[in-house]
Structures are given as C-alpha cells and as structure tokens.
Amino acid sequence: MVSSARMMTGNMAAAWGARLSGAEYVPAYPITPQTEIIETLSRWFTDGTMRGKFVTMDSEHSMVTAAGAAAAAGARVFTATSSQGLLYAMEVLFTVSGWRVPFVLVNVSRGLASPITLESDHNDVLAARDSGFLQIHCETCQEIVDSILMAYRIGEDARVLLPVLVNMDGFTLSFTREPVILPDAEAVKEYLPPYRPKHAFIRASHPMAQGIAVLGGFIYSYFRYQQHLAARNALAVHEEAAVDFERLFGRRYGFVDEYRMEDAELVIVMSNAMATRGKAAVNRLREKGMRIGLLRLRVTRPWPGEAISAVLAGRKAVAVLDQNIAPGAGGIFVTEIRSSLYGRKDAPPVLSYIGGLGGKEISTAEFDQVADDLRRVAAGGDVPPPRLLYTGPEAEKLHSLLHIAGKE
Amino acid sequence: MLRVRFHGRGGHGMKTASRILGTAAFRSGLFAQDSPVYGAERRGAPIAAFTRIDRTLILERGAIAVPDIVVIADDSLLDDPLVAPLSGLAPDGILILNSANPPEAVRERYSIPEDVRVFTLDVTEIAQRILGHRAAVSAAMGVLSCRAAGIADDVALSAVREELGEIGLPEALIRKNENLARACLAEADVTPLSVDRLGAPEPAVQLSVPAYDDPTVGTPSVYAPGNMPLRKTGGWRTVRPVINLALCNQCWICFVRCPEGAISLDEKDNPHIDYDHCKGCLICVEECPTKAVAEEKEVRTW
Numbered sequence: 118m119v120s121s122a123r124m125m126t127g128n129m130a131a132a133w134g135a136r137l138s139g140a141e142y143v144p145a146y147p148i149t150p151q152t153e154i155i156e157t158l159s160r161w162f163t164d165g166t167m168r169g170k171f172v173t174m175d176s177e178h179s180m181v182t183a184a185g186a187a188a189a190a191g192a193r194v195f196t197a198t199s200s201q202g203l204l205y206a207m208e209v210l211f212t213v214s215g216w217r218v219p220f221v222l223v224n225v226s227r228g229l230a231s232p233i234t235l236e237s238d239h240n241d242v243l244a245a246r247d248s249g250f251l252q253i254h255c256e257t258c259q260e261i262v263d264s265i266l267m268a269y270r271i272g273e274d275a276r277v278l279l280p281v282l283v284n285m286d287g288f289t290l291s292f293t294r295e296p297v298i299l300p301d302a303e304a305v306k307e308y309l310p311p312y313r314p315k316h317a318f319i320r321a322s323h324p325m326a327q328g329i330a331v332l333g334g335f336i337y338s339y340f341r342y343q344q345h346l347a348a349r350n351a352l353a354v355h356e357e358a359a360v361d362f363e364r365l366f367g368r369r370y371g372f373v374d375e376y377r378m379e380d381a382e383l384v385i386v387m388s389n390a391m392a393t394r395g396k397a398a399v400n401r402l403r404e405k406g407m408r409i410g411l412l413r414l415r416v417t418r419p420w421p422g423e424a425i426s427a428v429l430a431g432r433k434a435v436a437v438l439d440q441n442i443a444p445g446a447g448g449i450f451v452t453e454i455r456s457s458l459y460g461r462k463d464a465p466p467v468l469s470y471i472g473g474l475g476g477k478e479i480s481t482a483e484f485d486q487v488a489d490d491l492r493r494v495a496a497g498g499d500v501p502p503p504r505l506l507y508t509g510p511e512a513e514k515l516h517s518l519l520h521i522a523g524k525e
Numbered sequence: 526m527l528r529v530r531f532h533g534r535g536g537h538g539m540k541t542a543s544r545i546l547g548t549a550a551f552r553s554g555l556f557a558q559d560s561p562v563y564g565a566e567r568r569g570a571p572i573a574a575f576t577r578i579d580r581t582l583i584l585e586r587g588a589i590a591v592p593d594i595v596v597i598a599d600d601s602l603l604d605d606p607l608v609a610p611l612s613g614l615a616p617d618g619i620l621i622l623n624s625a626n627p628p629e630a631v632r633e634r635y636s637i638p639e640d641v642r643v644f645t646l647d648v649t650e651i652a653q654r655i656l657g658h659r660a661a662v663s664a665a666m667g668v669l670s671c672r673a674a675g676i677a678d679d680v681a682l683s684a685v686r687e688e689l690g691e692i693g694l695p696e697a698l699i700r701k702n703e704n705l706a707r708a709c710l711a712e713a714d715v716t717p718l719s720v721d722r723l724g725a726p727e728p729a730v731q732l733s734v735p736a737y738d739d740p741t742v743g744t745p746s747v748y749a750p751g752n753m754p755l756r757k758t759g760g761w762r763t764v765r766p767v768i769n770l771a772l773c774n775q776c777w778i779c780f781v782r783c784p785e786g787a788i789s790l791d792e793k794d795n796p797h798i799d800y801d802h803c804k805g806c807l808i809c810v811e812e813c814p815t816k817a818v819a820e821e822k823e824v825r826t827w
Binding site: 215216217275276278314315316317324325326327328329331332339340342343346347350 | 564735736737738739740741743744745746747748750
C-alpha cells in the first residue's frame with residue numbers, strides 16, 4: 118500500500134473530508150451507525166484542530182434546518198445522519214435545497230423501520246432522491262473523503278448552489294477500516310477556494326430575505342425549475358471538478374464506475390459498498406469465460422442518464438441489483454435505468470433483482486443465478502420477472518427464528 | 526357554460542356566496558362547480574372564488590380568467606392592481622358590485638365597455654340595517670349572482686339556508702340573512718345571462734421556457750429592503766379607526782399594539798394613523814383606555 122495511506126473507517130474518512138474542506142459549522146445529532154463522525158468532529162472542534170462552531174441539536178429536523186441557515190449566511194457547513202434521522206429531516210431537506218444553499222450532508226445508509234434494523238440498504242437515501250440534494254454514492258473509504266471534497270466544489274459552484282448528500286453504507290464502510298490516502302491540505306485549498314456566495318449571505322447594511330413564500334404557480338414554477346436546471350448543470354460541473362481533482366490528487370471519478378466493461382456483453386449494475394462483492398463476482402465469472410462487467414452508480418442526482426445509456430447500450434443483457442425496495446413496485450434504480458435506455462434501438466434487455474436489504478450478504482450462488490439469467494436472456498430467452506436474491510440456508514435460519522418467535 | 530368570479534376580502538363571505546350559487550345551480554338540475562382561492566388566510570386580505578355552471582359535465586377547474594359574471598363585495602377592490610377584479614370580464618358580461626356609487630359612475634371611472642351590464646347596490650348599508658351589525662354579505666351577493674345566472678329566486682333562497690346552515694349559523698341569523706337576500710333581490714334589476722352561452726376563448730399566448738438564471742436572480746430571495754410600504758394595505762379596511770386627540774391621554778398603547786406599525790407619534794407624542802397601511806383590524810379601538818379611537822364605516826368617495 119502507498120506509504121502515505123493510513124487505516125481508517127468510513128466514518129473517520131467522512132470526518133477527514135469535513136476537516137480538510139475547512140467546514141466552519143457542524144450542527145450534529147447522533148444516530149447509529151453515523152455517530153463516530155460527529156464524535157470525531159466534536160473532538161477536533163474542541164481541541165482547536167478545526168475552527169468554527171460545533172453545535173449539538175435537538176433533532177435531525179433542527180440539524181438540517183441549522184445547516185441550511187448557516188449555509189444561507191455564507192458559511193461552509195457539514196453535517197451527517199443516517200436512516201430514520203434522514204427521514205426525520207425530510208421536510209427540511211426539500212426546504213433548504215430550495216434555498217439554493219450548498220453544504221454537505223453525509224448519510225450513512227441503514228435499513229429503515231419497520232422492522233427496525235441497523236445494517237445497510239438504500240431506502241433511506243433514496244427517500245431523499247427527489248429532495249433537490251445532489252447525491253454521490255461511495256464504494257470505498259477513500260471515495261468518501263474524495264467525494265466530500267468534490268461535493269463542496271460542485272455544490273458551491275454558482276451554476277449549481279445545491280446541498281449534496283454523500284452516501285456510504287453503514288457497517289461495510291462506516292465501521293470498516295481500510296487504507297485511505299488523505300489529500301494534501303494545501304492542495305485542497307487550491308481545489309476548494311473559500312465559499313464567497315453572491316446570492317445568499319449575511320453582511321452588515323445588506324439586508325435580504327431568503328427562502329421567501331410565493332403565491333402563484335407561475336412564480337413557484339420558475340424557482341422550482343431553476344433548481345432543476347441547477348441540478349442538471351451539476352453534470353458539467355462534476356466533470357470539471359473530476360478533471361481538477363485528478364490533476365491535484367491523481368484519482369479520477371466519473372458519474373459511474375466502469376469495472377471490466379471494455380468488452381463486456383453482460384453487465385451487472387450495483388451501487389455503494391456491495392459493488393465490491395459484485396466486482397469479485399465479475400472476476401470469478403470472467404475466469405469461467407463470461408464476458409461480464411460491472412457498472413457502479415455513483416452520481417445519482419443529477420441522474421446521468423445519457424452517460425449510463427451510453428455505457429449500457431449495445432450490451433447483450435443488463436442486470437440491475439437494487440439494494441432497496443419500493444413496496445408494490447420493486448427496485449428503484451432499475452426503473453431509472455430502463456427509462457434512460459428507452460427508445461434506443463440498441464437498448465439491452467434489463468433484468469431486475471432486489472438484494473442486500475438490511476445488509477443481507479449477496480452470496481456467490483446468488484451472483485451465479487444472476488449470471489445464469491443474464492446468459493439465458495443474452496441468448497434470446499425471455500426476461501425473467503423481478504427476483505429477490507435470497508438463499509436456502511437463509512430461509513432455513515429464518516424458519517428456525519420464526520419457530521423461536523412462536524410463529525408456526 | 527356560465528363562469529362566475531367572486532371577489533371579496535377575508536370576512537366578506539364571498540366563498541360562501543360562490544357556494545350559494547353552486548348549490549342553487551346544482552339544485553336547479555345543472556352541473557356546478559365552485560372553489561375559492563386565498564393565501565395565508567387573513568381578515569381583509571383579497572380572496573376570490575369561482576363558480577361554473579353548465580348543462581353538461583364541466584371539464585374545467587381552478588381560476589376563471591374570462592368570467593361572464595363578476596361579483597365584487599367591496600368597491601375598494603377595483604383599485605387594487607394585484608386583484609384587478611374586472612380583468613377578462615366578457616364584453617357582454619355582468620358586473621355586480623356592492624357599492625354606494627351608481628352604475629354610471631363605476632362605468633365611467635373604470636372604462637367599462639358599454640355592453641357590460643353594471644349593477645350596483647349598497648349591500649353593506651342594507652346588511653347593517655337588517656342584520657344590525659357589520660356582517661358578511663354572502664347571502665346578498667350569493668342571491669344576486671343567482672339572479673344574474675338565471676336561477677329561480679326560491680332555489681337561491683333555499684341555497685342560502687343550506688349554505689349558511691352548513692357553516693353553523695344559528696337559525697335566527699339565517700332568517701335575517703334570508704331577509705337580507707330578499708331585500709337585495711327586490712332591488713336587483715338584472716337581466717340574466719343564459720347558461721348556454723359560449724364563453725370567450727382564452728387569449729392566445731406564446732410559450733416561454735426559462736433558462737438558468739444567475740443565482741442572484743434565480744434563487745427565492747428578496748434583495749430590495751423596505752418594500753412593504755409599496756403594498757398599500759389600507760384598501761383592506763372596511764371600517765376606519767379615527768383618533769379623537771381631545772380624548773387621547775398619550776399613553777401610546779395604540780402605537781404599541783398596532784400589529785402593522787401603522788400608528789406613529791408626532792413630536793408632541795400624539796398618535797396618527799397611516800391610512801395607506803391601516804388594515805382596519807380595530808385593535809387600537811379595543812385597546813384604547815380612554816375610548817379615544819372611534820370606528821367609522823369606510824366610505825370611499827371618488
């Protein structure tokens with residue numbers, strides 16, 4: 118491993134992202150599996166490592182309101198939450214993104230109640246899918262710190278001015294240590310100049326009203342559509358930010374992460390940390406002679422539909438593994454991917470799988486099932502109905518637990 | 526279809542007036558639809574309501590841009606550019622106005638086309654006489670709109686009973702409102718419009734899709750401070766507080782209590798009311814310990 122790297126958890130990487138970005142204000146509220154982030158930041162503000170204000174709030178609702186308000190005053194703001202906490206803040210997610218104020222909110226994904234659980238899936242962050250926040254989903258601890266820097270750079274751009282959700286999986290990233298190269302602090306200063314907004318700030322003798330009420334759909338439509346255009350602008354701004362990031366730090370990030378896609382006829386689409394296992398499956402299947410690759414979704418808001426369809430068009434079959442479930446509909450990402458491919462003559466058939474809910478592992482056998490289905494469909498077979506990835510041993514274990522619960 | 530637009534202020538009862546017309550039309554065997562629109566609900570703030578009547582299913586909803594009949598509860602609304610109650614009124618439509626001014630004066634002052642039938646009646650005066658206090662004019666404006674829409678008087682009156690009962694008015698007050706409605710109908714020299722008329726088409730417009738604007742423009746903020754005085758809310762007043770300085774003890778309570786900051790003190794500490802912005806809430810009348818603030822009916826003379 119590179120000598121400048123050090124071992125750290127995803128939570129620690131997030132805290133470092135905030136620290137290197139020079140976050141001046143951190144409103145905080147604890148929730149498993151995110152708490153380590155704010156504990157670390159609390160320590161750094163207390164010992165003077167970070168300068169500014171760390172404030173514990175009475176709820177995530179207040180926390181995101183405070184984050185938006187501080188950003189509206191012109192401060193660089195960082196905060197973090199998870200799962201139910203993100204849902205509790207849901208109302209103000211829409212509110213503060215409508216203020217058009219940039220800040221970074223790290224979400225540590227955790228399956229939603231009910232039943233209550235702690236491990237990861239993505240229904241929490243995807244509930245905020247249409248909140249107006251941009252979304253970046255991370256696979257590694259390195260990507261977390263890097264994405265936070267990129268998130269400030271993109272969000273604070275005058276063509277965007279929107280808050281950004283940076284997502285990591287609970288446990289498999291949040292509590293998982295792996296080597297991380299910390300970006301050089303001086304280079305970060307070049308990458309991320311001070312935030313000096315022209316549209317929203319507090320200055321003496323310069324009164325303004327922000328986040329105003331409007332009556333009349335034509336006024337409301339204008340501002341809402343501006344927000345949409347700003348989010349769409351983030352596509353181009355992301356590319357600039359990625360080029361600059363690579364120049365300064367040597368790592369390049371795209372809207373999507375393409376793994377062994379060059380000659381791939383079959384594709385598995387995944388997101389977040391579980392994609393690591395997907396890559397291992399791709400390697401194993403390639404050893405068996407399959408021309409298969411993995412596409413990992415990274416930037417999901419703005420939705421890079423053209424980039425995704427450009428990568429997937431012309432392949433023989435695509436399987437989307439959604440680590441989320443919209444009850445009564447199925448996977449969430451699969452519908453967005455299908456709609457991006459719709460109307461293209463070279464659009465591949467798209468298969469739908471639900472896997473990894475509540476942090477459930479996806480085993481070799483399950484990846485093999487997906488690969489078999491892909492091969493069959495690529496050979497002209499019918500697209501199978503959407504399927505939950507679940508194994509026999511899991512079913513047996515479940516039955517023994519149901520028995521203990523007196524449910525037979 | 527007949528499209529009827531009602532303009533009033535919070536407290537006038539124009540939403541109820543629009544429902545009286547809707548119910549009366551429905552009870553007459555027609556298709557009807559009524560709906561109000563208002564912002565943060567405040568007494569005195571302008572509101573509008575819309576009633577559509579047709580013989581067949583109505584495939585419209587929401588605001589009426591091109592009304593056949595306009596019903597206005599208070600002639601001060603005519604001068605409010607944000608309300609613009611006459612906008613879109615059909616050139617052969619009907620205007621029903623609660624005003625002490627004669628129709629000719631209204632027609633001349635607002636350049637109303639000659640084929641628009643203008644009917645004015647001092648409904649507030651009649652309401653004060655019959656109800657004995659300041660009250661909503663819903664029953665009166667409701668039945669006048671029924672008359673203009675060609676609804677039979679007895680159906681209109683039963684709609685008054687039904688709608689006022691619906692909002693919980695006591696029987697005695699409902700009876701007085703029926704008397705008010707009858708008194709107004711007796712004065713209503715209005716030739717109705719046919720429900721079979723074809724409305725004027727919506728005016729043709731060009732489409733325009735906004736591009737991304739610089740964030741100093743395209744974010745929901747206001748940079749022009751002190752723009753409140755530009756919105757002259759004095760027109761919201763139906764009753765005017767008047768200070769009798771001879772009774773004033775200069776306690777400043779009215780100055781402190783005025784929620785609009787519309788009362789100022791001169792160099793001798795005497796209070797003065799800014800009638801451009803006083804909404805007529807009468808808190809000053811209520812609070813004055815020496816009863817130095819009287820209430821007078823707002824009469825607008827042109």
